[in-house]
Amino acid sequence: MKSFILLLLLCIVATPSFAQNIIQGRVVENDTQQGLSIIDVYFPLLEKGSITDDDGYFSIENIPNGTYKIVFSSIGYESQTQNISIPYTGELKISLKTSVTEMEEVIISTPFHKLQRDNVMMVERAKVSDLKASGAVTLADGITDIPGVESITTGTSIGKPVIRGLSSNRVLVYTQGVRLENQQFGDEHGLGISDAGIESVEVIKGPASLLYGSDALGGVLYLNPERFAAQDESHGDFGTTYFGNTQGFSSNAGYKTSGNGFKFLIRGSASEHSDYDTKDYRVTNSRFKEKDLKAGFGYQSTNFKTEVRYNLNDSKLGIPEEIGEQSTDKTPLLPYQQVTNHIFSSKTNIFFENSSLDVTLGYLYNDRKEFEEEHDHDHGDEDDHDDHDHDVADEDHDDDHDDHDEHEELHPALQMKLKTFNYDVKYHMPTFGKFETIVGVQGMNQVNTNYGEEILIPNATTNDIGVLAMSHIHFDKMDIQIGARFDNRNISTEDDLNRTYNSFNGAAGLKTNITKNTSLRLNLASGFRAPNLAELTSYGSHEGTNRFEIGNPDLNNEQNYQSDLALEYKNRHIEVYANGFYNKVNNYIYLSPNGELINDDPVYLYLQDDAALYGGEIGIHIHPHPIHWLHIESSFESVTGKQDNGDYLPLIPANNFKNTVRVEFEKNWIQKGYAFVKLSSTLAQNNVSANETTSDSYNLLSAGIGGDFQLFKNTLNVSITGSNLTDKQYINHLSRLKTDGIYNIGRNLSVGLTYKI
Incomplete structure (x- = not known):
């Protein structure tokens, strides 16, 4: 090394x-x-x-x-x-x-940096400013507006991305150009990223192991950081958004400047929210606080460019359990998480004669603490409660737990520190005829260490390395992209578990124009995921799941094969798209009860079976002539997941329709003005796994208005949004509070102000 x-x-x-x-x-x-x-x-x-x-x-x-x-x-x-x-x-x-359509941007998550219409892979892209204008409370909430993307939630504060029915370690998150590692295997482990300082979100739907290695089996959520200022320019802004439902706010301020060679930016943000409100009650302990700092420094000369970025995110997140105290306090009760993420990244580009070398390095330090009520434990059999049993709290801290207002004096029942070093080196070879080619090596060294009394996963070291090559071939009427990759992952623990996983994967795709206005994309790809530490080594009752989980050290790689077909028709007044996929996953890892009880908790084992997911998204966007300021958009998304034994997979999103009417306008007193009305219709989810219950259908109505105003010769952006305007009582199928019958958030009115200087 x-x-x-x-x-x-x-x-x-x-x-x-x-x-x-x-x-x-x-x-x-x-x-x-x-x-x-x-x-x-x-x-x-x-x-x-x-x-x-x-x-x-x-x-x-x-x-x-x-x-x-x-x-x-x-x-x-x-x-x-x-x-x-x-x-x-x-x-x-x-x-x-x-x-009259939105301005196309260059896709960054794929290595050849093309506009969406020229990309062989279909990649969804959304501006974070647009997601926030729709009323999203958090980034995890905002991404659910992207077709094919949902979120597994624990209240409003914790969300895990779901791409076409796959989530957790099957979906890889990238930020600042490096893979985000924050113990994402856990059901209640959210993103740990603030939307402040994030410019846009890109979503690769389907296996992206060719580009990103293990854990990209289901897709990639790629977060593009805020750009530096253009040369010889300086910009600043500050703003805040108030959320009526949680009586919360999210504020941030930033400044950036660039000279002939040097660049600098900094942005800080803070958020505080009370328990979210439903029509009948506030959901106790769904409150949370978050502080975030992002900074970057860059230098650029003729043939050399480098940048270093740092992100510190500190969150205190309440964990809802039952409806109790009705309060608008913003300090979480027990149990709660305190999660601190440090992300250091550097990106260097060296430009040679007709070729270039890209070197991206990352270091991530994730400190996760969980605090809980002091309670008695029935220790039972010693053999059933070895060092892996994380159900035991420290009885020496009774005095600390008597006063829940003094959380800082508590000792965490669970504390895990995850230290991850990433490297990604790609060489863009000289263009040869119609061929653009990239070769590269990627890898990771990761160390997990426990400091609390509860042990979710053991102390362990993971090492990854992968080598890849891919080409983009340009023809007159067609573009083809092909590639191959080999990966090796080794996982070793202090308990003498030592497993090595190898995988060879490939991808091939084409994009062509069938007619002047109709394009077709066909992609075939394989992906893989090595089992995570929880699946290999669990032994104990996991807090909040009410089950005793036993890991399986003999699990094999998950291996998938996906075909994806996308058709798009576009002219000056209408756009229509249809995306369909079929995803075959061999050795799919899942939890299953064996009928036994330990300490009154049902025992669940990690097993494997082949599975398949299929579905897609269709949509239409009409901007009729001559009223180009009017936009009518409709979309439908669907996914079904089943094991080969006929059982449905868990945590599969319900089918959903979205219908939006949007107008855009500019007057002497307002620029970039807009107003919208959106109806989101979620159908009943009756295709559930053996351990789930069905979910009812519901409709959510939202609306908003906003634009830019000139104030003291600078720009003030104003947005006013109302979501769930009818105050509908509903429970999303992917809510972890569903088993307790706790509703999702009710009516929310938000007002956002951003002043640019």
Whole structure:
């Protein structure tokens, strides 16, 4: 490992020098050929750009030799891309067509950095600002607006992403370009990420093991951090959102500045929420507090670019158990979690003659503490309560537990520290004819250590390494993407468990235009997931699950094969899409009761069986002529999951319809104005596993209005949103409070203000 890191440092230091190239050009409107102002001109790979002046002219300096994709985009115009060979002689001229659809962005989660319409894989993308404008309380809540994505929730504070029916260690989360590791195997272990300082969310639906290795079997949730300011610019903003239902707030402030070479940004945020309200009661101890700090530093020269980012997130999360105290206090009661995440990441790009090297390193420190009521335990048989039995609290802390207002004096019943080092090295080879090719190596070293009296998983070390190669092939009427990867994972514990898992995976896809306005994408991919520590080593009654879980050290890899077909039709006034998938998962790991009891808790064993998931999403977006300010959107999503023995899989989202009417407007007193009404209809979920109950259907109505106003020569963004306007009493099938008959959040009115300076 030391030699590997030394080699990386030598690559970074021994950077060759190139001439400082300049590219100049003009962007004009397609029909009138008049210059267009305030058009974004951006090199995604270089993360370098500019905007056009009043006459449509732009100039970008210090471009290294090579061939790069340049993107031209602005709201109201169809985004354009072009490959530019540097040095470039002459002046570049680009014509943009008007468009009433949203501005297309470059997809970052796939390695070739293309616009969505040019991407072989179908990747969903959403701006965090749009998710917040829809009334989302947290990031985990907001992502449920993305087709094919849901969330397993414990109240409003804890949410785990679900992609097409798969969740936990089957869905990988990336932030700051590195994989997020925060003990995501646990039912009540949420994201641990604030939406402040997150610019957009990308979702890969389906196996992405080719790009990301183990745990990407079900898909990837990719969080794009806030961009640095453009060269020679400085920006600041501060804002707050008030949520009427929880009488809570979420506030943040940030500043960023960039010079000729150096860049800097910083953003801090804080949130506090009371217990959420339903029509009949407040849900006791669903309250939570969160503090978050994000900072970044970057440097860029002609052929070298690097950035270092840091994120500190500290959350105190109440765990609801039953309806009790009715209060608007914001300090969690027992039991509660206190989770601290430190995320350090560095990303370096070195540009050679017609090729480049990307090196991303990450270090994550996750400190998870859980505090609970002091209670007596029936120790029973010594053999049944060895060091793995995490049902035992420290009786020496009775005095601390007598006063629940003094949480800081309590000792955690459970404390786990997870330290993870990630590395990701990719070499973009010189373009050869129609081929773009990337080769790379990725890996991880992870150490889990217990400090509390309860033991969920043992002290353990995990080591990963994977090698990959993939190519994008450009033809006149078709784009093809192929790749292969080999992975090795070793898991060893202090209890002498030592397991090694290997997997070879591949992917192939094509994108073609069937007609001028109709495109087709077909992707075939395999993925894998090595068993996690809980599945291998559990032995004890897990708090909150009311079951005694016994791990299985003989579990094998989960291995899946998915086919995905996407059709899209688009013209100036209508867009229609249909995505279908079939996902076969061999050796699917699941919990099953064996009919025995230990300490009055039913015993559950980890078993394996083949399973399959299938379904998809369809939708339509109408923006009729000549009233382009009107948008009518409808979508439907469905997923079914079954084991080969005929049993349904657990935690499968119910089928859902979404219908939205949105208007956009601009006046002298408001810019980027909008208003919307949305009806979300969730159908009954009757296809449930043996350990679940069915869920009823329900409809949720929401609406909002907002826009930008000029205040003291700066911009004030205002958004007013109401969700569940009819105060419907309902229980989502993926709510962990469902077994206690506790409703999801009732009517919520939120007001958001952001002032840009």
